[in-house]
Amino acid sequence: MRYSVETDYKLFLRNLVQYRWFATILFCLTALAFTVAGFFVKNTYSSYSTILLDGQTTIAPLIGSGDPNAQASDWSKVAEEILQSRKTMTKLMQAMGYIDDKIETQEDEILLSRLKANTHVYLEGNGKILRIEHTDADPFVAKEVASKLTDIFIDATHGYRAAESEEAFEFIDSQVDAYHKKLLEAEDRLKKFKTQKLETGASTETAVATRIARLQEILDQSELDLKEAIIKRNSLDRQLQTEVRTTVSLGRQSQYVKRLEALNDELAKLRLTYHENYPDIVNIKHQIEDVRRQIEAEKKGNSMDLAGIDIKSNEVYQDLRLQLGQEETRIATLQTRIAETRAIIEQERKKGELVNESDAQEAELVRDYNVNKKLYEDLLKRREAARVSKEIDDQHKGLNIKVDAAAFLPRTPSGFRFIHFVAGGLIFGTLLPIGLIYLYQIVDTSVKSPELIQARLGLNVLGTVPDIVNDSDLKAIGRRDALRNSLIWLTMITIGVIGALRVMGN
């Protein structure tokens, strides 16, 4: 029941008085328990050595930033790993002479875990100082272990570093090999491609274009020539035809005319002799009619009958004939050429496409090659750096790590000592009941303060009085008080006795 700070305070004091027995007994028990615990706690001694760590070595700036793992060391992790490892502990136990060879028995295991538990590593001074501490009941052992652990740690750290650089070097080396192989492959591919390109005659794009242009020109010229030749031929042909017809026609007409004249002579002769109805005269008349018809026909040019006409004997004809033959030949030649040129052009076009394609391919191959080459060169450089760093680490020069303060022989016990336990017991024994009583006061619902009654219940409180007591009651109270006091004194004396025992025991 809470009301106000003042009532709380007064109530708390009243509660302290009310629960004085509880407080006294709790105090005595706590103080005694702590003292007894302190009595059985062994004095322990801590010894430690400090190691100055500096990731940056004097060599590091000389080799540049080639070493990828020069500064990346997380010291607390490394130290933990090294010092808590079984290997280190085994070495330590060998050095301390606890075991001869290996950890075999269960006792060895227990010893190992105890050593491990009592060894602590602290990283101090901005991560620049490593403190290796060991605690033991024997100060000499503490010092020995701390100093041995420091040695082992330094050795192991170098080993660790060497292994790390070795690993790094190996990795880079393997990478170099891999890239070398890749580079060779790329080179090979490029070579093959170039050869192939030469084989196919695929020249450059511009060359192809000029060739196509030239061919096109030839083609155009040829076509023009062809047209010309055809025209010429046609003209010759026509001339030849005309010439022949004329010649033939003239020949025939003269023949027909001659025949007609002959017929007409005969007729005239016959007429002289014979009547008009004479069969011969009729016959000749018919013949004359026929010839005349033929002449007519010849004049119209309908008859192409060359039979029996000697054209070859005509020189013009011969000449025309020759020219015509020549033109025919030329036409044929030109046509062939045109077809040929077209084919070539088509071929060139295809070649041009091929050239485009191969250019892209080539660019890719070159790029691939270049990239590989660059990486390879870079890796080569790195490998050299790694090799140097490996060499350095192999010679234990890669790390600037040295013992700053060697392990010492501790004089005063460390950790909680008997006196701490006694003091702690007295303080805790006082505070615990007070705290518990205060806690109880918070949860206690019983009515204890007049202020509360007045305010919450509206009751007029006449007063707060202790129990009405008589002499015998007072005597009983006095006896109880004396008992309580003697309990406290007894506790104190017991603590003193235990303390004396311990001092004598040591």
Added chain:
Amino acid sequence: MSDSFGRALKKVGGSALEPTGYQDSRHDNTIMQRRFEYEDGIIVRSVEAREQIARMAQPFVFTRDQLAEQHIITMDDANAEAQLLLKDLRNRITLTRPGLGATILVTSIGRSMQSAYFARNLAAVMAGDENRTSLLIETHTTDGRLFGEIEHPAGLSDFIGKEDIQVSTLIHPTGIPRMRVIPFGSHEFMDYEYLRSTQMRILVKDVTRRYPRERFIVMDAPPVDQVADVELLNEYADYIVLYLPYGKESEAKIKRSLGKLDQDKLVGTVLGGAPRAKGFLSKLMK
């Protein structure tokens, strides 16, 4: 009245009452005169009562040890705080109704012998005034033996249980001057039903009428939260005092118990049994 007034005047010495010192006052002295008369009346009544009271039988007087045994507070013992409180309470009660007696019911929440001690001491304190007498009625069993050496004195339970006993035989003198007691007696009851019996009513009426003036009756009642019939005693009482044991009862329980008591008659509560601090702590607590 005038008779007794005269006698009383003689007893206290008339000359002392002469208002000579105020004769030449510039004020109208009638008020003053009346005031003196009123005071005279009180004194006369007191003297009269004292005479009567002086005639009360006082067969024995407790020694200091006997008083302590009965838990009656004496001067300079360890109960100064309680005594102060009791006197304070007495003054509060007597000054509200001067010249008249009263019935005070002392009850508690939760069984506690301290409640009985408190009632007992209240009666004793009341009787401390030479003009007043007190009567303690124990309505439940206590360890008190205020009546002295008498074996099996007739008490309240005998009166209720047997009916043929005179009220006057119940009232026993105590070793404390001017204090009388009606002990609980030796009759045993199965329950607290006796509080509502007619005999109880007769008894209370009888004792309250016997000495209406200057007599204070303290009824020591059982815990109100445990005995339901305590509330019947409400009607007999003029004042109620509630004894509250320190740190034993919850607020809810107190509220419930308060409902049974007549709020108008409730003088107040006493928070008793507080831790008795000594020395440094007691200074801190102030």
